[in-house]
Amino acid sequence: MTAAGADPxxxxxxxxxxxxxxxxxxxxxxxxxxxxxxxxxLVFLGLPLAIFLIFVIWPFVQAVFYxxxxxxxxxxxxxxxGLGNFEKLINDAIFMKAMxxxxxIAIVVPIVTIVIALTFATLITVGGPSKGQVRGIRNSSxxxxxxxxxxxxxxxxxxxxxxxxxxxxxxxxxxxxTGLGFEQFDSYAWLGKVGTxxxxxxxxxxxxxxxxxMLLFIAAIKGVPAETLEAARIDGAGRxxxxxxxxxxxxxxxxxxxxxxxxxxxxDAFVFVQALNPSGGxxxxxxxxxxxxxxxxxxxxxxxxxxxxxxxxxxxxxxFAALVFIINWATGGRDEGGRA
Amino acid sequence: xTTLTRTSTPGPPVVVPGSKDDxxxxxxxxxxxxxxxxxxxxxxxxxxxLWTLLSSFKTSSEIFAxxxxxxxxxxxxxxxxxxxxxxxxxxxxxxxxxxxxxLVLVMLLGGMCAYVLARFAFPGRRAIYYLMLAGLTFPVFLxxxxxxxxxxxxxxxxxxxxxILTYVAxxxxxxxxxxxxxxxxxxxEIAEAAAIDGAGEWRTFFQVMLPMARPGxxxxxxxxxxxxxxxxLLPVALNSNQDNYVLSQGMAxxxxxxxxxVDFGALFAAVVITVVPVLxxxxxxxxxxxxxxxxxxxx
Numbered sequence: 001m002t003a004a005g006a007d008p009x010x011x012x013x014x015x016x017x018x019x020x021x022x023x024x025x026x027x028x029x030x031x032x033x034x035x036x037x038x039x040x041x042l043v044f045l046g047l048p049l050a051i052f053l054i055f056v057i058w059p060f061v062q063a064v065f066y067x068x069x070x071x072x073x074x075x076x077x078x079x080x081x082g083l084g085n086f087e088k089l090i091n092d093a094i095f096m097k098a099m100x101x102x103x104x105i106a107i108v109v110p111i112v113t114i115v116i117a118l119t120f121a122t123l124i125t126v127g128g129p130s131k132g133q134v135r136g137i138r139n140s141s142x143x144x145x146x147x148x149x150x151x152x153x154x155x156x157x158x159x160x161x162x163x164x165x166x167x168x169x170x171x172x173x174x175x176x177x178t179g180l181g182f183e184q185f186d187s188y189a190w191l192g193k194v195g196t197x198x199x200x201x202x203x204x205x206x207x208x209x210x211x212x213x214m215l216l217f218i219a220a221i222k223g224v225p226a227e228t229l230e231a232a233r234i235d236g237a238g239r240x241x242x243x244x245x246x247x248x249x250x251x252x253x254x255x256x257x258x259x260x261x262x263x264x265x266x267x268d269a270f271v272f273v274q275a276l277n278p279s280g281g282x283x284x285x286x287x288x289x290x291x292x293x294x295x296x297x298x299x300x301x302x303x304x305x306x307x308x309x310x311x312x313x314x315x316x317x318x319x320f321a322a323l324v325f326i327i328n329w330a331t332g333g334r335d336e337g338g339r340a
Numbered sequence: 341x342t343t344l345t346r347t348s349t350p351g352p353p354v355v356v357p358g359s360k361d362d363x364x365x366x367x368x369x370x371x372x373x374x375x376x377x378x379x380x381x382x383x384x385x386x387x388x389x390l391w392t393l394l395s396s397f398k399t400s401s402e403i404f405a406x407x408x409x410x411x412x413x414x415x416x417x418x419x420x421x422x423x424x425x426x427x428x429x430x431x432x433x434x435x436x437x438x439x440x441x442x443l444v445l446v447m448l449l450g451g452m453c454a455y456v457l458a459r460f461a462f463p464g465r466r467a468i469y470y471l472m473l474a475g476l477t478f479p480v481f482l483x484x485x486x487x488x489x490x491x492x493x494x495x496x497x498x499x500x501x502x503x504i505l506t507y508v509a510x511x512x513x514x515x516x517x518x519x520x521x522x523x524x525x526x527x528x529e530i531a532e533a534a535a536i537d538g539a540g541e542w543r544t545f546f547q548v549m550l551p552m553a554r555p556g557x558x559x560x561x562x563x564x565x566x567x568x569x570x571x572x573l574l575p576v577a578l579n580s581n582q583d584n585y586v587l588s589q590g591m592a593x594x595x596x597x598x599x600x601x602v603d604f605g606a607l608f609a610a611v612v613i614t615v616v617p618v619l620x621x622x623x624x625x626x627x628x629x630x631x632x633x634x635x636x637x638x639x
Contacts, residue, residue, distance in 0.1 A: 040541035048453035055509030115516040143378045154570035156591040175407035269534035271572045278596040310482035
């Protein structure tokens with residue numbers, strides 16, 4: 001839900017994966033210059049590229065520049081103040097709180113989502129009976145289709161549905177809990193208490209994300225050759241051993257991709273927090289960087305300062321991706337370089 | 341994970357010749373635990389959706405009276421009021437226009453760009469490729485402030501064409517990346533045959549390569565449709581003219597208005613109205629969608 005129609009990780013996820021084995025075609029060729037060729041290149045490359053440069057790359061570049069100004073947007077003049085905005089950010093208690101919340105979300109959400117998605121994907125593909133062909137449990141396609149539902153629901157709607165679910169008095173959750181005899185949850189404000197607001201927000205994000213990653217992992221696991229799984233079974237590996245020692249190492253590239261994309265999404269999280277707690281939650285407990293940036297830019301008009309927040313967000317995103325790569329490398333991903 | 345751990349005892353999985361029953365005790369335990377876990381998750385997924393559907397037929401007072409009670413009468417009053425008074429109807433139309441145009445444009449432009457990047461050698465090719473990668477990785481939030489002014493300067497702020505253009509631009513990297521690998525995989529011989537038969541570059545693309553790329557185009561189009569239909573940040577930041585609101589903005593309106601001012605029945609109805617088109621698309625294209633996830637990750 002970062003870019004329009006384009007979840008970055010999804011492109012990477014779908015594009016990379018263990019597809020490295022495919023033989024490339026003979027590769028690009030050079031052509032002679034002719035009217036046909038030149039006009040073709042101008043339109044085919046020039047037009048998309050122009051749109052991309054004007055609406056994506058140019059704003060990125062400008063943002064970095066604006067982050068070093070005190071620009072308020074509606075006046076023509078502004079001063080370049082160097083790193084002043086960043087100094088101000090470090091001393092901005094609210095932004096630091098937002099940053100901490102974002103980082104918490106970016107740590108918890110990807111791990112929880114991937115553990116759940118990977119577990120379900122394994123059950124569905126190799127969790128079946130230990131005799132005969134290696135296969136998944138029964139009715140697996142039902143679970144697959146149902147789990148994928150949240151992916152097609154707009155994130156803002158997911159947020160709204162769950163806000164109603166968590167509603168203190170009219171929500172289904174408290175209705176169920178009090179119905180089961182937990183009277184202390186009668187009008188318990190899940191989103192209104194400092195202790196539960198952030199975990200509940202994380203839960204909603206996970207709810208929305210599990211289905212897609214489950215599907216991604218199922219696809220990846222199905223790419224593992226059946227002989228490999230059979231061989232593991234013959235060697236005496238049980239289901240858990242097969243999952244941990246065979247399946248996960250073989251799809252670790254997909255897991256890495258999933259981590260990066262989930263991290264990018266979790267560091268954004270704007271839609272979800274905006275739906276669940278548009279004001280930032282009790283004591284700013286669900287305020288995240290993106291929300292604070294939006295507020296600073298579009299309600300307070302401090303465009304230079306907001307751009308500095310954007311730069312910090314971008315840096316943290318890149319650091320997150322780098323961290324995932326390093327962890328993957330350090331935990332053994334390097335031994336298998338080049339393998340599918 | 342615990343479910344797996346508990347039942348992992350490898351037990352000799354050697355198929356004992358002559359063992360008749362297909363399921364061992366361990367198998368049954370694993371199956372039970374797995375099904376329990378997956379059923380619980382399915383309930384967590386389905387329950388909120390069913391409850392939303394049910395609530396969309398209740399009046400606001402019924403909603404507050406009890407989360408379980410069935411509506412006194414089943415009618416579409418909430419839908420009418422959401423469609424008309426909350427303006428969901430107009431927003432629905434705007435969303436269809438914006439997503440429709442953006443989808444066609446991004447598929448066309450993305451296909452063209454991916455084709456050129458994948459099959460032609462020219463200086464700067466790698467640079468363009470990495471620029472696209474940057475477009476995928478950097479958060480949109482970094483661009484959002486300058487983007488606001490870019491659109492204002494060319495007079496497209498708060499307009500549907502402005503929104504369409506930004507949708508296209510931000511969906512482009514994903515489209516190009518996916519189609520890039522697709523076009524690379526197409527055999528060279530056919531393009532060469534077309535060239536020998538006298539087709540120019542334009543004709544080769546539109547009459548030979550594009551039809552061959554149809555499966556890839558279909559997968560990307562589904563992903564793009566979902567992504568664009570669900571887009572939130574771009575319209576909220578770049579489209580503040582109430583007449584041009586898209587559905588996600590209408591939803592955001594429900595989210596930010598104060599509790600007592602919200603017509604909850606209409607809210608639930610609006611949610612259903614927003615979800616149903618994507619659910620229909622999902623159900624129709626379910627196989628292709630799952631196929632396209634695997635298509636990209638395998639082979």
